[in-house]
Amino acid sequence: MVAAAALVGWHGASNGWWQHPGGSYGWVGPLFWPFAYNDLYDYTIWGDGLGFWGYGYPDIYAGIFGPYGYDGLSGYLPQRPQGRRQARSVPLDQLCGSDRREIAGLPIDQIASAVQPTDAQGAGLDELGNASMQAAELIRASCPTQVAATAPGRLAAMQQRVEAMINAVNxxxxxxxxxxxxxxxxxxxxxxxxxxxxRRTSANNPNASLAQSCGAQSASLAWPGSEIEARVRPNDTQRAALAVLQDTSAKVNDALKAACQPNDVMTPPARMAAVRTRLGVMLDGVKSVRAALEDFYATLNDEQKAQFEAIGPRRTS
Incomplete structure (x- = not known):
């Protein structure tokens, strides 16, 4: 369903630049991090960090230069348009898990089977299971209720999602x-x-190195400065605000590169602590870029805003 929904914004490209190399998606329409809770516990319990550690600066970049135009995003609205595009659309409430049976929790039964807890330990495991379900519900509730058609709106939705993930971890x-x-x-x-x-399976998986090399994710992302200049035609004030945005983005990129997956984490609590640290860096980065983006956006007139928002869909066409 997520793959079908992602195709709503697929304008004939063989591999959308907003798609993660491992096959998952950073953004699916207006939804950031579609498998958020699964990625948290896949890494914490199973040590499988491919999903979680695949997120970083490229997703912030995709939030600024969104891969979907409004026409593509309209497929997620409650009143979907009729015709050919409808067959490829998935309503937002479905994508976010309106069916509560889809809410996942930690694999409590498998943990119990492995450790064979005593009665006292079983009570602690029940507490963990209850916290897990509450955390999953927190993340589900962070799904957007409407489509964000602007770059500041997308980063606001991204911030809300990461904050919910941090609250879930807490x-x-x-x-x-x-x-x-x-x-x-x-x-x-x-x-x-x-x-x-x-871990042994991942050692033989060619995609496994993606989790270990998240610092190299953004190497191929070039800031579209010439295209912004040609389409937006900024004045000196706008150009200065744009320079701040680009500089802030570069610093956030460096910070996320420096906060990649540790190699020496062997226990579930230590992996969850690594998750919490990474999400904190991610949240700080989103907030910083969002503030600089809003400052730049506020200097633009309506025509310039429309030209800026057209850059992403135009680049993926």
Whole structure:
């Protein structure tokens, strides 16, 4: 369903530049990070960081120069247009999981099978399971309720999504640390071993290196300065604000490169702590770029705004 929804904005390109190399999508229409909770627990429990660590500066870049024009985004609105495009559209409420059976939680049964908890430990595992479900609901509730057609609107939606993910981690992290701390050394080893098979499989997977090299993600993203100059025709004041935006984006890119996946993390609590750190850097980056973008956007007239928003869809056509 997510793949079908992503194709709403696919203007004949063989591989959208907003699509992650591993096959997932940073943005699906107006929705940022479609598998947010799954990516959190895939890395925390299974050690599979391909989904989580695939997110970074390229997604902020895609938020500025959105890959979808409004015509493509209209497929996500409640009243969808009739005709050919309707067959490829997925309503926003469906994409965000309006069916509560789709809300995922941590694999509590598999954790219990591995560690064989005592009654006291079982109570802690139940707490972890409850926190997990609450966290999943927090992320589901962060789905946008409307389409954002402007760059500032997309970054606002991105900020809301990352904030919800941080709040979700803040719910689960204490319960996970409490449960893990209650385990014997033998039980901890069995819990840790849940990720070993996944790690061995990933070692033979050519896409596995993507999780380890998130610092190189943005190497191919060139700032479209000449296109902005040609289409927007900024004056000196606007050019100065644009320079601040570009400089801020470069600094955020560097910060996210420096906060990539650690190689020496072996336990679920340590991986969740790494997740929390990464999301914090991501949130700071989105906030910084959003502030600079809004300052630049405020200097533009309506025609210049329309020209700026047309850059993304035009580049993917």
């Amino acid at each position: 719910l689960v992290q204490p319960a996970l640390e409490k449960f893990y701390g209650s385990l014997s050394d033998e039980q901890k080893l069995r819990f840790n071993a849940l990720a070993e098979d996944q």
